Amino acid sequence: FLFSLQRKSIVAVSFIAAFLCLIIVRLTNEVTFPLILNCFGQTSVKWIPFSNGQRQPLRAHYGYINVKTQEPLQLDCDLCAIVSNSGQMAGQKVGAEIDKSSCIWRMNNAPTKGYEEDVGKRTTVRVVSHTSVPLLLKNPEYFFKETNTTVYVIWGPFRNMRKDGNGIVYNMLKKTVDSYPAAKIYVTTEKRMSYCDAVFKKETGKDR
Template sequence: MHCGTCALVTSSGQLIGSERGEEIDRSECIIRMNDAPSVQYQPDVGRRTTVRVIAHSSLQRVLRNRQELINASQETVFIFWGPSIAMRRDGRGHVYNNLRLLKQLLPKLKVYTITRLKMLKLDELFKKETGIDRKGSNSWLSTGWFTMAVALELCDRISVYGMVPPDFCRSSSHRTVPYHYYEPSGPDECSMYLSHERNRRGSHHRFNTEKMVFANWARTHDVHFYRPNWKPTAIGSNSSYTLIGP
């Protein structure tokens, strides 16, 4: 699979009221995450889905919304990621077992899993880019991390919608939005980012650290950020990014 232009649509509340739907749908391929819906939100997030990257922890939510996310999306490629214990193929991997049943119900469904070897390589990449050992720091890579990795392999140009710059939430004047555009009463996005970044007990995502890596990748790959519009500046400048519009 190869795409010239891709829209990577996050699940962020930053997309509320963006009216980017038509622009997103003009991309050759459109990548979404987990159970983020497009129905009822099409003016802001578009209607098409080419690839959907899904975490093991989101499987049940996707299955509950199967009519909208799966049955109506026979042309969508589904890529699942999760720990090897959930993906094992000896009958004891609960995610893999569910996917096998789903494939039996919908034989034309295009569903794949990220292999254990690929997971290990992405762990190594995180350590290489950040100097942080994922396991040693009690970190879980986010679905956004896996989605960006998939997009870099599939796409020549990537337009990312709804991803804020790495330091966005440290500003007292940052825009307050829900963590998910489809859960308006859910947690605040920046509160979620900062609590995960700071917490050292239990397993947490390092959202802001990952965004710093994405900003670095955007300096050497054809990656662009919209809503908010920003771009990384040259390495060695005073700021790691520049805001260029709403």
Template sequence: MSRKKDLIGKKDLSGKKDLIGKKDPTGATGQQTAIFLLLFTLITLLILYSSNTSRESFQFSALKVKHRQPPNFKRVDIRSGYLPVRGNKTLHLHCQRCVVITSSSHLIGSHLGATIDDSECTVRMNDAPTTGYEKDVGSKTTFRVVAHSSVYRVLRRPQEFLNKTQETTLIFWGPPNKLQEGSKGGLLRVIQHTTGPFPNVAAYVVSPGKMKTFDDLFRGETGKDREKSRSWLSTGWFTMGIAMELCDRVHVYGMVPPNYCSRRAAVHKLAYHYYEPKGPDECTTYIQNERSRRGSHHRFITEKLVFAHWASLYNITFSHPRWFQDQ
């Protein structure tokens, strides 16, 4: 009996010794995995927290604009805001009545061409063509506002965009590092070289100071910082601002009101551009850009809310479709 007890005791001690002396590789691996997952989760949460606190987001369901008196566009010194591509000209052209022709498919079938061409001054955007669409959008172009991303699309077709109207003024907008002397990519040199042979074309770029003014205007009207909210101002934003400075009265053709895409009873798709009938749907483009929080996008609907506010303060009207005062 005593011998058996001793054996049991020795066995137990030996077993404990083995357990203490040996390392469990499975247990160690599991512990390392748990620590790694914990650290990964903490780092991810820190990144998300940092991103959310440093970036403003747009809430599509609660869009509001600040109802304040915007700057007096008529007091703006346009000479310093628009720099000549060549020489030392200043942008001094002034119009009593202007029409802004958008690129929307709402203009197809409108038969507005003759009315548009009878206007004192016409304002077009980017590479929206007139050839083949004269019946609906006319052909006269007094001003064409062009984004830096559309420079090549406009300048590679000089007979369409540079030599179509007796006198045309091109206004290019974009980040200063894209359109100033010595800028990366040489867009300014491309503009100078391409427009040079056309004496009927006057070309200007929006100055760095003026670019900041447009940013400040967006912040003042919406309460949102453009960069922090990951937004790009659209060509429509620049076009409306420029038209307000150069024209006493503005009529806009083809721009939908801010609530258009949310109140349509039936799904009726229209191409975003009238000259790209197989392109993306207009409302889908607006809503996706407005809701997006990844990357930089246009805030088309927010901008239209601002335009609706401006319409109540200045001589701005809209048609095709028509805007109402309660929009």
């Protein structure tokens, strides 16, 4: 009886040790263990290895697809700052406070250069309307240069964003990533755009 208990204890300890080893390997490498991830409900989370510094989860957002790689947006934010385009930002001197946020969101082609004291200098995500894409393309070196780490999320109606060669805006974006391969340009999927349109109509009573 005593031998049986000892054997069960050894088996239990071995199982726990093996499980912990799998967890450690999973957290320090980009190896996928679907069953373990399912246990924790994190099937769409990718972990950055410890060698990259503090471990942070990157969540996959399937409503936003990279124009070049066709992969979903990987992003996770803790504290967000959504910066308005309004001229009322001038003179506010909140740039340093904004830059403390883990993610900083800006709209369209709102400038930061020359206004750092008021609006900050960092940009994590820039949400751009399909009608504002030409404004960005007037100054591509500023927005899409190699050192720019900003994620661009472009939204617009399907007729402009279609990928069959007839989407005017999508064609512009394709040419942009050809010229600037490091540019992180994403577009909303048709499903995500339909959802956003439905929310807009529900809250305003108007079609976009």
